[in-house]
Amino acid sequence: MDRIAHPGLRAKEMSAEDAAALIRPGHNVGMSGFTGAAYPKAVPVALAKQIGAAHAAGQDFRIGVWTGASTAPELDGELALVDGVDLRMPYQSDPETRKRINEGSMNYCDIHLSHVAPTVWQGFFGRLDTAVVEVAGIDEHGDLIPASSVGNNKTWLDIADQVILEVNEWHSLELLGMHDIYYGTELPPNRVPIPMTHPADRIGQTTLRVDPEKVVAVVRTNAPDRNSTLKPVDDISKQIAGHFLEFLEHQVKVGRIPKNLLPLQSGVGNIANAVLAGLDSGPFRNIYAYTEVIQDGMVDLLDSGTVAKASATAFSLSPPAAERMNERAAEYREKIILRPQEISNHPEVIRRLGVIACNGMVEADIYGNVNSTHVMGTRIMNGIGGSGDFARNSLISCFVSPSTAKGGDISVIVPMASHVDHTEHDVSAIATEWGLADLRGLSPKKRAKKIIDTCAHPDFRPALHEYFEWAQKVSKAQHTPHDLSKALGWHQRFLDEGTMHS
Ligand code: 0RQ
Numbered sequence: 001m002d003r004i005a006h007p008g009l010r011a012k013e014m015s016a017e018d019a020a021a022l023i024r025p026g027h028n029v030g031m032s033g034f035t036g037a038a039y040p041k042a043v044p045v046a047l048a049k050q051i052g053a054a055h056a057a058g059q060d061f062r063i064g065v066w067t068g069a070s071t072a073p074e075l076d077g078e079l080a081l082v083d084g085v086d087l088r089m090p091y092q093s094d095p096e097t098r099k100r101i102n103e104g105s106m107n108y109c110d111i112h113l114s115h116v117a118p119t120v121w122q123g124f125f126g127r128l129d130t131a132v133v134e135v136a137g138i139d140e141h142g143d144l145i146p147a148s149s150v151g152n153n154k155t156w157l158d159i160a161d162q163v164i165l166e167v168n169e170w171h172s173l174e175l176l177g178m179h180d181i182y183y184g185t186e187l188p189p190n191r192v193p194i195p196m197t198h199p200a201d202r203i204g205q206t207t208l209r210v211d212p213e214k215v216v217a218v219v220r221t222n223a224p225d226r227n228s229t230l231k232p233v234d235d236i237s238k239q240i241a242g243h244f245l246e247f248l249e250h251q252v253k254v255g256r257i258p259k260n261l262l263p264l265q266s267g268v269g270n271i272a273n274a275v276l277a278g279l280d281s282g283p284f285r286n287i288y289a290y291t292e293v294i295q296d297g298m299v300d301l302l303d304s305g306t307v308a309k310a311s312a313t314a315f316s317l318s319p320p321a322a323e324r325m326n327e328r329a330a331e332y333r334e335k336i337i338l339r340p341q342e343i344s345n346h347p348e349v350i351r352r353l354g355v356i357a358c359n360g361m362v363e364a365d366i367y368g369n370v371n372s373t374h375v376m377g378t379r380i381m382n383g384i385g386g387s388g389d390f391a392r393n394s395l396i397s398c399f400v401s402p403s404t405a406k407g408g409d410i411s412v413i414v415p416m417a418s419h420v421d422h423t424e425h426d427v428s429a430i431a432t433e434w435g436l437a438d439l440r441g442l443s444p445k446k447r448a449k450k451i452i453d454t455c456a457h458p459d460f461r462p463a464l465h466e467y468f469e470w471a472q473k474v475s476k477a478q479h480t481p482h483d484l485s486k487a488l489g490w491h492q493r494f495l496d497e498g499t500m501h502s
Pocket of ligand 1: 035069091266267268269270271292293359360361362363372373375376381382383384385386387401402405406410411412
């Protein structure tokens with residue numbers, strides 16, 4: 001079957017260069033793509049060339065780039081390299097983009113992933129001029145078969161003035177049936193409950209709608225997703241995962257959560273992967289996942305039957321796992337549901353289901369405030385992503401990290417967080433390779449003792465205790481004692497001397 005089964009849309013097929021030329025200076029462009037899955041592969045590259053040529057000719061050409069989350073070098077990287085982006089939102093993890101944001105030449109707006117679509121509907125980012133969306137195919141009615149991520153595609157297709165579609169033949173057409181596109185979300189006062197009481201509920205349709213009149217170009221591609229190969233799970237990640245899994249076992253034993261747990265959310269990266277790998281050898285079976293991204297570890301758990309079904313908005317797979325997904329999509333679509341990110345990360349659903357969340361962090365302070373985004377208080381790393389959606393609304397929200405960074409010169413447990421994404425009120429537990437501190441029910445001073453003694457690296461524990469004792473001596477108030485003249489002194493020392501050690 002031709003991937004472009006709708007004759008009217010087939011007639012709009014053109015080259016990536018011709019399609020990119022329809023994007024003009026100052027346009028806001030809503031691109032598909034989430035954690036390197038299903039981002040457009042050809043039009044952004046062609047557009048970057050055209051922007052580069054315009055700049056060489058002395059012309060102004062920058063655009064606003066909105067996505068689902070992080071994309072890939074062919075999109076964020078190429079556009080950043082030619083200085084083509086005025087404003088980027090939301091989550092990114094591209095080195096070139098990060099560099100431009102931190103040197104001040106690119107505006108970046110980092111918002112909760114579940115808030116992106118509603119914020120755009122309210123008009124805060126202006127008009128969406130163009131949507132560039134990668135799909136697996138177009139059916140005979142002109143409906144779109146989504147690919148390896150959904151992200152904000154529904155919203156971009158709905159509201160953009162013009163739509164460019166990339167039909168990528170690399171994706172399996174048997175992905176049809178995996179997605180659940182819910183069209184019932186509205187802004188207040190018209191909001192109604194999201195009709196989902198189980199992580200595997202299907203509440204929408206399997207295809208994305210688009211008004212064929214708005215489609216100005218269709219580009220055929222055949223290229224794989226970014227699909228980075230994961231590092232093998234290291235010892236520290238295994239230790240952190242071990243503490244987290246032991247904590248879950250204890251929660252089951254004391255009767256707080258059922259034997260098959262509650263729906264799991266896990267962030268991306270090495271530790272998350274170690275947690276998933278650990279689940280397979282643990283006692284839990286028939287688990288459900290209500291998460292944002294499906295990585296290799298989750299596919300293995302679906303294969304082994306440890307996880308019964310998983311709901312997310314995107315894949316983030318290594319090349320072999322991506323091949324496996326394409327070969328066996330018909331089988332996996334019975335077990336995996338990909339939703340728009342305003343639903344995969346919806347606070348109401350996360351709260352109702354009682355999700356257990358586990359996310360990485362940059363640092364935490366002795367009172368349990370967590371920084372997920374900024375190095376030394378000012379330098380953006382990636383963005384808040386979905387961590388806030390899940391941390392604030394989950395039944396149990398755990399943050400995990402090795403206890404030190406940069407060869408031991410940085411303590412991840414600090415007197416005061418240099419930037420706060422998740423306040424002490426939203427953090428149930430913190431785990432490092434040394435142990436997991438369950439903070440629920442503890443007052444700030446009790447939390448401080450527990451975090452220092454359980455999570456901090458032993459090399460930094462004496463200095464943390466010293467700060468905490470000192471703060472209690474000099475602080476005017478004793479609820480959350482601090483010496484404000486010293487609270488960020490560890491960060492300043494790192495900036496001045498390259499180490500937090502005194
Ligand atoms: O830098 O690679 O240059 O050495 O940060 O650190 O330990 O490999 O951890 O890959 O899990 O990333 C918070 C960034 C952690 C991530 C963060 C340096 C460290 C290294 C990476 P190098 P690790 P991870 C759902 C959930 C927000 C989004 C989120 C993140 C690099 O988890 O972006 O949670 N989270 N989404 O050396 C200075 C510190 C540091 C530090 C670590 N205290 N100071 N540098 N690093 N701690 C998924 C989505 O939303 C899509």
